[in-house]
Amino acid sequence: MTSRLAIRxxxxxxxxxxxxxxxxxxxxxxxxxxxNAAFQKFFTDKFPKLQLKDFVNGPYxxxxxxxxQWEEKExxxxxxxxxxxxxxxxxxxxxxxxxxxxxxxxxxIGIRQNYPxxxxxxxxxxxxxxxxxxxxxxxxxxxxxxxxxxxxALTAYMAFTSRGKPMDxxxxxxxxxxxxYQMGKEYFYTRRGQLxxxxxxxxxxxxxxxxxxxVLAPALGILNAMPIYRSExxxxxxxxxxxxxCNSQTRGVxxxxxxxxxxxxxxxxxxxxxxxxxxxxxxRP
Amino acid sequence: xxxxxIVAALLIANASAAFAASExxxxxxxxxxxxxxxxxxxxxxxxxxxxxxxxxxxxxxxxGDFDTAVAQAKEAEALAKASIFQATSEKERWKxxxxx
Numbered sequence: 001m002t003s004r005l006a007i008r009x010x011x012x013x014x015x016x017x018x019x020x021x022x023x024x025x026x027x028x029x030x031x032x033x034x035x036n037a038a039f040q041k042f043f044t045d046k047f048p049k050l051q052l053k054d055f056v057n058g059p060y061x062x063x064x065x066x067x068x069q070w071e072e073k074e075x076x077x078x079x080x081x082x083x084x085x086x087x088x089x090x091x092x093x094x095x096x097x098x099x100x101x102x103x104x105x106x107x108x109i110g111i112r113q114n115y116p117x118x119x120x121x122x123x124x125x126x127x128x129x130x131x132x133x134x135x136x137x138x139x140x141x142x143x144x145x146x147x148x149x150x151x152x153a154l155t156a157y158m159a160f161t162s163r164g165k166p167m168d169x170x171x172x173x174x175x176x177x178x179x180x181y182q183m184g185k186e187y188f189y190t191r192r193g194q195l196x197x198x199x200x201x202x203x204x205x206x207x208x209x210x211x212x213x214x215v216l217a218p219a220l221g222i223l224n225a226m227p228i229y230r231s232e233x234x235x236x237x238x239x240x241x242x243x244x245x246c247n248s249q250t251r252g253v254x255x256x257x258x259x260x261x262x263x264x265x266x267x268x269x270x271x272x273x274x275x276x277x278x279x280x281x282x283x284r285p
Numbered sequence: 286x287x288x289x290x291i292v293a294a295l296l297i298a299n300a301s302a303a304f305a306a307s308e309x310x311x312x313x314x315x316x317x318x319x320x321x322x323x324x325x326x327x328x329x330x331x332x333x334x335x336x337x338x339x340x341x342x343x344x345x346x347x348x349g350d351f352d353t354a355v356a357q358a359k360e361a362e363a364l365a366k367a368s369i370f371q372a373t374s375e376k377e378r379w380k381x382x383x384x385x
Contacts, residue, residue: 035384042384189379191371194332194364200382253331261329 030178032171032271035185039272043220047208056224056279058217062208066215070283079156079229079281082236086157089150094139100154103135112155112162113278116267117170118177125180125263128155129238146257147244152227152236152281159226159280167224167278169271184268187261188219193250199265202246214285221273223266225282232285239266306351314358315342321365330372335364 043055047062054061060070090108093099101107105114115128126134132154133143144150171177191198202211203219210216214232226239237245240257243265247254255261318339325331342357 038384185383186379189382190375191379191382192330192375194334194368196371198379198382204382204384248333251333253333253336255329 030182032178032181036272036274040220040275042204043207043218047218052275053277055218055221055273056276058222058225058282058284059208059215061218062215073283077229077281078231078283079227079236082153082227082229083156083160083281085150086153086155086160089154090157094136094141096139098139100132100135103131103138108158109161110165112159112280113165113168114170116263116270118172118174118180118267120172120174120177123176124260125184125267127239127258127263127266128158129240130258130263146238146240148233148235148237148241152238152241155227155238156236156281159278162278163280164277166275167270167273169267169274171271180264181268181271183261184264184266187265188268193247193252195250197250199246199269217284219269219272221276221279223270224273224276225279225284227280228282228284230284236281306355308346308351311342311346311351311354311358314355314362315339315346318342318358318362318365321362321369325365325368325372328369328372330368332364332368335361335368338364 040052044050044052047055050061057067057070060066090100101109105111112128115131116125118124119126129146129151132151133146136143171181188199191201199219202216203222207216207218223239226242227236228242229236233241240262243262244254244257318335322331322335322339325335338357338361342354342361345351345357346354
């Protein structure tokens with residue numbers, strides 16, 4: 001009898017607490033759909049002359065002179081050699097006779113817009129770069145560097161076959177997926193490094209402005225152009241390379257490529273660019 | 286006059302001895318800086334400048350320049366503590382920058 005009373009009292013107390021919880025924690029609600037709408041509205045309000053699809057051109061969408069430079073670059077794009085390498089790598093069978101095409105839906109063609117996705121088996125975000133290395137390892141091949149060269153070539157080819165398709169990242173109704181999304185969002189806005197910069201400091205607060213000689217790209221659509229040829233790098237770089245470089249530039253020690261934080265960041269940043277076309281591979285100053 | 290000069294010389298010598306860092310001072314300062322940087326690592330928020338200042342401390346320590354080694358280690362510790370403060374305060378502050 002005493003224990004029944006204790007349980008009833010505890011239940012009443014718990015229900016009482018829960019009744020007050022939603023109002024108190026309204027600001028903590030994870031709502032990717034609302035985030036996506038607010039994110040896109042922020043940028044279209046900030047740059048009213050731009051159409052939504054223009055944001056994928058990064059700094060080249062920010063002013064007329066740069067846009068002219070980009071149009072000229074696209075006549076002989078600097079990523080072209082990498083694209084050809086990527087196609088050759090993608091279509092060359094592994095030693096066991098299988099190929100990358102066997103690891104992906106639709107034989108890996110025109111699917112870039114669906115990456116990253118949330119894998120409900122291991123409860124984590126899977127990026128295209130990670131899926132490519134998993135494919136290699138499943139077929140007895142050594143993984144390749146996440147940062148440049150071969151990985152950039154492969155993702156360049158896969159992005160090229162998906163050009164124009166709207167980014168289409170799904171967040172399943174799974175608390176782990178929502179948590180991954182939220183952690184990615186938190187990473188995006190968190191200041192780090194001795195310079196005390198977050199991703200948002202440059203790519204939300206200051207797009208279109210210069211940092212030294214560079215024009216900062218808007219965060220909206222920033223991953224739709226990946227991988228990119230950067231003149232500053234004198235070569236191609238992947239999304240992993242972009243994240244690592246951003247961390248280093250703010251004097252933060254970068255994390256390992258494809259660490260959980262970077263995967264979650266890519267998930268968030270891709271989701272809020274849903275609907276914008278894939279434009280990769282890209283070229284940047 | 287001679288006595289005053291001797292006392293002054295002794296005071297100066299003692300003062301120098303008190304401020305010159307020893308190898309033990311360097312090792313203690315380096316260990317404290319390294320521990321703080323390790324804590325920043327568990328928060329996934331180390332700074333490149335902490336690493337380079339720690340490296341400078343070790344280089345000076347290896348060369349027997351313990352004054353410089355201690356000074357660099359103390360600076361590295363301060364940097365590491367700042368990175369810990371940043372990581373801790375940003376757990377809530379990131380929301381201030383969020384687009385709504």
